[in-house]
Every structure is written in structure tokens, then in C-alpha cells.
Amino acid sequence: MASNGMGRRRFTKMSAGTLIAAGAADLLGCAAGQPRPGGPGPTSGIGYFARFGVTEAMIAEALSAALSRGGDYADVFFQHRVSNDLALEDGAVNRAYTTVELGVGVRVVKGDQTGYGYSEDLSSAALKTCAQTAAAIADGPSRQAPQRFHVASRLPQRYPLKVPWEEIRPEQKLPVLDGVNGRVFAADPRVKKVTVYFRDESGAVLLADSQGRIVEDLQPMTLLYVSCVAEQNGHREQGGYNVAGRAGFDFYAPDRLERVVREAVARTTILFEAVPPPAGEMPVVLAAGSSGILLHEAIGHGMEADFNRKNVSIYADKIGKPIAKPFVNIVDDATNENARGAINVDDEGNEAGRTHLVENGVLATYLHDSISAKHYGVAPTGNGRRQGYQYAPMPRMRATYMLPGPHKKEEIIASVKKGIYCQNFSNGQVNIGAGDFTFYVKNGWLIEDGKLTRPIKDVNIIGNGPKVLEKVDMVSDDLQIDEGGWTCGKDGQSVPVSQGLPTVRVSSITVGGRGGKG
């Protein structure tokens, strides 16, 4: 926000892009976890963070300083996250990147105003300084802070690990990278370069607030990314595939690794046959799976309640109104086991479940954090998330997808005389107020007379959120939640998300090709 005016941009992308660009030091958002490990005593809510000297007494003291100027609410968010990347290039796992993040943030809320301070130093004195900084958002008489805390009721377990990542040795991970590399090269002689990234992440968060709640959660994440470059008649193409989830080492079962290899090679080599995509408005069929990026951009961001509270979203006056065909149901769901976008609890300590954005074609519920929930007088939806301890939470998506509909994939494709079929995507973006959004198609097909005829590549699609939802006129029964490593960016914060879709037809949308009118 300080350095430029891009602060309100919203985008999604495959995190792999970041991995390639930054090597190691990029942050992947929060994680989620496992049942709370037992604390040092039956009355203490502090388990994991006791190792850093964190005590209830120092939290109570910080909350007291936080409310010293009359804030309505305060919370303290501790985070410890260790991520390890191993990378293979030119046939060898010859580099590793480790990032350790340890810090604490103190937030004070007054109405819908926020004060925030943070530090890497977890001492009592540093915590108090953060609290005093955050307290300055309010200007009134001091409020009472809790002296005792109650542990939140038992959290769900959406990503229990059989073996924590700390116990997996490098010797166990290395063969995964080497194996994928060898099999990608073996799959097609046109492959010239292969890059493989393997990431595992162990995260822990502790949230304590002025209502006396204390919640601790352990949050794993893993990601495997493969990129390959192939050459044919002097022409080069690059493609890849990646899988991600809040899971342990057993995530990398043989069938998943087989799929990673197969998809990475197929998505690259088909590009040699691709023809330029057409330009202009035409029917577009979205394949089941990662096409959920459509929902993320066309409606998901616009339904984040902060934009509506501020009156700047194109959906700000549409709750309760029909916006799509009755068979369109869209949810944002924290509960999908082992999904990259799953959470047990949000970063404000609120229960996270499934929220209906669109129910039978009617706009149903915004995605709330506690500030917007209070503003609207509703219960929080568990969407208050943050990238890390340096950031105040705000409404964010988790796993966003459309529920199955009444049509069949085959009849949807057969219904299109001239259009395109979109399979894989790299990124998308939206303007919240105007409603215009885009998503970038890496692989797809031309549809001619109801059949997939020739592959296409590298084409951006642009539409307007509410208009496009009206034009979703066929929804198949084949919902897939994508297994890829999606990262969502908003106001400078990145969080991991998931998305999914059944096969869907949009009757008309602008395809940004250059092969003449479609």
C-alpha cells in the first residue's frame, strides 16, 4: 500500500510461478492442523508455543495494554512456520531452501477500525510494545482485559498427519524428485529440461483474544511442482503440473506421482500442435477441476464482505436476489479434508465451515471476518484469514467451488457449434467494483460442431462477474476439486486456496485470442 497504488488488486495464481521466480523465500499462507497437543497443565491453553516461553500471563498483560485506550476487541496471534524446499535442476537435487518464520502480531479493533503491531521478538516487553502501537487506533478510557482464558472447544481434524514433516528425513524425499525427473525424461524424447520442486511446511498458530478465547492449531502443507521444456524442430514449449495439500509424506502415493508425470509431459507436448485461439465473444466450456478459477474471480472476491461493507463491490446490493440459473450453487468451504484451502479454524479463532455464496441461483451469504460480521449483525463465517503474523486478518476464500448440476459433460460439449474448451489455467484477476475479471488459459481446445478438434494455448478470457454468472447455462454432474497449489493475493497478502468446478458452459464471453473471429 505504501509504495504504490496496487494495494487493492486481487489475483490468483499457481504458486509454482512464485517458486520459480523467487526460489525459496516466498511465503505460503497459513496452514491448519491437528488436534491441539496437550498443554503443560490442564488449565493452560498454551501447548506448542510454550517452547518459546509464551505464557498466559504475558498474553493477559499484552491484551490489557492493547485495550488501554478503549478498543472494543483485541487479539494476539503467534506464528511459527518452517518450510523446506528441495529443488531438482539439470538432473540433480542440488539446492535446498529453508525458511523459518517466528513472530507475533497484536490487533486492536474499534468499530471497523484496526490498529496493528508485530514483532519477531516474543518477549513480554516486545509484546507490550506491539500492543501499545495497536492500541493507538482508539482514543478513550481503558477497557478490562481477560485474566483467564478458556480453550476453544475441540477443533475439527481436517488434515491429521500420520507422521509430522519434522520426522521425514531428506533421504526419504530425494527419491521422489529423482524419480519424477527420470520418468518425465523417459516419457518423451522431446523433453530437454526438467525442474522439480518439493515443499513441505510445518506451521503452528496461537490466537488469544479479549473474550478470553485461546486456540492453537498445527498446520501442515506440501506441494510438488514439475516443469518441463520440450523441443521439436527447433521450437520450444514449456508446461508443467503441480499438486498441493495440507497433507503428509503419504500424499505422494504412486498414482499421484504417476499423474504428475503424465500431466506435466502431456500438457507440454500438446502445445506443439496448438493453433492460435480465436478472438471475440463466443461460447466457452470450462472443464471440471481448476476451472473453478472462474468462481474465484467472477464472484468469490466480490462476495468478500469487507468490499461490501465499504460499498465498493458490484455485489454490494444483491444479497437475496437471483443472479444465476436455479441449478447454480456455489460454496466456499473450509472442510474438504487435506485440501490446500482447508482450515480447522480461521485466523481469528472462529469456526470454519461451508458457506453458500449462491443457493439455487440466489445470492446467499457474504464471506465474513469478525469486523464485517459485526457490521452486518451476523455470525462470522470463518473466513478471517491472514498471510502471517505481520498482517491483520480480512475476509478470504478457502476452497471455492460449484456443486454438481443437471447436465452431462458430453452433452455440454456437443451443444457448442463454435467455441473453446478450457482445461488448465495459470492465473486470474478481478476489479471488484466494475466486476471485470480475467483468467489465463494455458491449455484448451477449439470446439467445432460439438467436437473438440484442435488444441489451443496461452489465451486470456475476460468477462464481467454478474453478467457471466447469468450466462452459466449448463452445469454437469462431474464436480472436481483441483489438486493444484493455488495462491490467492489480496491487499498484499497471499493465502493458499482451493477451487473446483463441474463441467460448465458459459453461453458467451470474450476470448482474447488472435486467430480471427471465433
Place this chain on the structure above:
Amino acid sequence: MPGSQGSESSMLPVAQNAVALAQRKGAREAAASAYRVRNVEVQWRDGKLEKISEATTRGLGLDLYVDGRYSSVSTSDLRPEAVERFVEDAIALTRKLAVDPHRALPDPALYAGQAKVDLDLEDKRYGEVDAPRRRAIAQELEQAARSVKGAEAILSVTTGFGDTLAESFRVSSNGFVGERRVTDFGMSAQVSVKDPDGRRPEDWDAASARHFHALPAPEKVGRGAAERALSRLGSKKGESALYTMAVENRSAGRLLGFLMGPLAAAALQQKRSFLDGKLGEKVATAKLDLADDPLVPRGLGSRLFDGEGIAAKRFPVFEGGVLRSYYIDNYYGRKLGMKPTTRGMSNLAWKLGDKGKDALLADMKDGLLVTGFLGGNSNGTTGDFSLGAQGFRVRNGAIAEVVGEMNVSGNHLELWQRLVAVGNDPYPYSSSRSPTLVFEGVQFAGV
């Protein structure tokens, strides 16, 4: 360090100790960067404070060279016992990796010859900007936005002011020690307006500078944001066609970035660059002429040395449309057998044209002015790109109807051969300092 919390010790010993510790624990070579950053932000919305945030943070990054193997690690946990354990673990992990003969610290000869200039990147009066001042600027930004003609259509104004003081040290076991202290000040305004058709178009304006007194008046930025947002009212999709395309200076950096990324040595060595093998070739019209210049006083990308300690020097990137240099870092330079230039772009110094945006539009007569790209991407391996775009139709040399929800596509190897004009108006709030650019015969998709 005025304005920060008391007297804080230097980060130099943190970096030095980390290198010494790494060598004691078995690394043959090591380099460390240690930083401390104070960051303050104020956000203001519709007549009141929205958010304040303030912190001083620190961290340590370490490149380890162990038995011919390499890893790069970082931590924000600087407790001495934690750092010791962290370095031990990192070295143990590095030993499990494959040997990489190309991994070594840069040749110390590359450290030599740092420019003897004061880049003036630190505003010594940083501490004079206090909380009431930040708040007053944020407030002024909003007032300016709400003072423009047509302001009754404004739905919401969010403004902000932020400043940063960053101090970092880089130390390597083969003799490099470098210090960098920089300040940044930035302001921004974002305005949403009500379109009678139900849409709520938005736009922004912003400014940033190394020195507080180099910032423009908040009045200008606030008004700019509101005028831009109001200009979006009644936006329509244009026809799919080939157009002459002018790209406003502040958006041109995005397009240019897709040309600069594939110049990185990593992209070349991994065969992921459409500019591989093009050194010395004409890849654009003669209008494309720019150098990488790290030594611009107060420049947003200025530096005396790069992230590896290599002394920063100006070098030509494109001369008269001919590609003259790649961005070669130490590691990929060794892999490719090429001499390092620098790792990553600093500032771009353009050979500018002699006309501003309005005169360029008058010259182009008919076409499209792009004032913002939305999403989209570019394939660095092939040069194919496809980007969402909004802006204005240009007719008879002047701005005509407002257009949006359009898309522009092409291939960079063709696009830059159609660059017909370069403005005299480099965008001052970005290190790429791009002027307005005009291209002929560009494919747009719309209706």
C-alpha cells in the same frame, strides 16, 4: 535512527556472526544478509482512520556452500541459540544434496569497483514524519478526491500513507561487506464511483519517493484518482480488431516486464526464454533503447552492489532495438560460461522521445489508449501473451469513448517490432521508468 524505538544495535554483527558460525560448523564458504526494517502505514477511508500498522522487523538470510553443495536459508528467529541450531540443521541438510560444481561465491574481483557516488537513498529527516503528519496527508488525499467535478458519484475513497526505513548488511566469507540504508515514502488514493448501470468502477493514483520532500502534493494524487475513476463511467466493450495501441506510462511497465524477465540467465540456461540466442539481434524497432542504470540518485531501483555483492554498473540492454545484454547472475553465469552482469533489474534508463501522451495520441489519430491491464500472462518460452485491458478509444487524435472488458494478444517478438513511438514521460514511481509507448497493428478482442 530517529523516530524508531530507542537505540538499536547494528545488524552488521548479526551477518558477520552468521558467516563465522557457518564456517565453524563446516561450511567452506558462506554469505549472509541481515536486515532490519521499520514500516509504518496509515489507511484512511471515508472520513476516518481505517487502519494503522507499525513494526520494526528483522531477519537473516544465509547462503551455504558445504562440500561442493549449496543451500539458501532464512530465519526471523534471531535468538542466539536458535540461530546456532538453525545453521547446524541447514548444514546437515546441505550435505544430503547432490554436488553442484557451479556453486561458489562470486569471484571477489566482481566486488571491486563500486561507484564512488552518494546515491542519496536515505532521507536523513525520516524521523520528522510523525503520526499526525501521516494522518493529515491521508485526509488531504481524500479531500482532494472529493473536490473534483462529478464527485457526487463517488461511493468510497480509501487513501493511505506509509514509510519505511530499511537497513541491511551483506557479508561474505571471501571478503565482501556491504551496507545499504534506504527510506521509502508512499501515498495512494483509491476511488470507487457509482455507474448508473449498477457497476462500481474504481481506479487509483499513487506516488512514492526515497525522500519525503520529493513526493508530489497529496492534492494532485487525490484528484488524479478521482478523475481516473470518474472517467470509467459508461465503459463499453469495443470491437474485436487490429488497432494502433498507445499504452500509458504507468501501465507500460507490465508489458515491458514480460520482455525483461526472459533476459535472466536462469531462463536462458533452462531453455525457457524466447530471447535465447538473440544477443546482437534486432528484436524491436530502433525506438526501443534502454540501459540498466543502478546509479540513478534517489532511484527506486538504485544500488551500489547487487544481492550477491557484485559492483553495480550501468550497461546497455537494448540499443536501437538490438539486444545488447542479458541479466547474468553468478551461478547461471558459471553454468552458461558467461561473465556476470547483475542479478535482476535495477532502474531502466530510456532513450526518450520528444512528445508527451497527448501529442502521441494526436499523431496516432485512430486507435486505443490502454490505461490499465487486467490479469493475463505471457509465455516466457515462446513470447505469446494475452492480457485484459481497459482504456479509451482514440478518434481524430483525441480521447473518445471509454472502453473496458477487452483483451490484447500477440507475441513479443512481433509486438516490439511494431513499436512506433516512445514518449518523453517516464513514470517516476517505478524503477522501470517507462514512458508512454505506441504500437501499430495490435490484436484486440472485444465484442
